[in-house]
Amino acid sequence: MRTSGWSVAKPELFDWLTYTDERGEQVAADAIGPRVTAEFERTHPGWQYDPLIPVTVVPGWNSFYALEGFEGIRCPRCGEVSENAMQLIGEWDETHRAPEAVCERCGLQAMLEDWHLRDAIAFAWVGVVADLPGCESALLQELQAALGGKWVHIHLHL
Ligand SMILES: [Zn+2]
Numbered sequence: 024m025r026t027s028g029w030s031v032a033k034p035e036l037f038d039w040l041t042y043t044d045e046r047g048e049q050v051a052a053d054a055i056g057p058r059v060t061a062e063f064e065r066t067h068p069g070w071q072y073d074p075l076i077p078v079t080v081v082p083g084w085n086s087f088y089a090l091e092g093f094e095g096i097r098c099p100r101c102g103e104v105s106e107n108a109m110q111l112i113g114e115w116d117e118t119h120r121a122p123e124a125v126c127e128r129c130g131l132q133a134m135l136e137d138w139h140l141r142d143a144i145a146f147a148w149v150g151v152v153a154d155l156p157g158c159e160s161a162l163l164q165e166l167q168a169a170l171g172g173k174w175v176h177i178h179l180h181l
Pocket residue numbers: 098099100101102103126127128129130131
């Protein structure tokens with residue numbers, strides 16, 4: 024994140040959304056980097072952004088949850104919220120593998136990680152938690168290209 028300009032080291036910065044590591048210690052945050060500030064200035068000229076917006080890389084198995092923005096897991100084909108998919112959330116967390124869900128509306132069969140999770144929940148061994156309006160898709164594409172695996176954007180709404 025630092026090398027590619029998304030964040031800069033900022034000792035003693037923590038996200039108030041407290042994340043803890045496997046030893047139960049609070050995970051330290053970086054601050055937004057030059058790429059983020061450049062994007063903010065490009066998309067919101069004159070906007071007074073906070074240079075201490077935390078960027079936290081969260082290690083270990085965690086859930087990333089939309090909180091107040093939770094609408095449910097939507098089918099990637101028909102867009103309907105699926106109860107079948109929702110019932111597999113616990114299994115995903117326990118087994119550390121995204122189970123396959125079948126959409127009751129259109130019959131689509133897909134691994135949960137391939138459903139629309141933006142306004143729902145995802146589980147992952149590593150996550151990046153940050154408020155980066157306008158930068159989400161660029162960051163997502165870069166993480167995907169650099170690290171592989173499956174990356175999704177969860178919109179956490181308070
Ligand atoms: Zn469907």
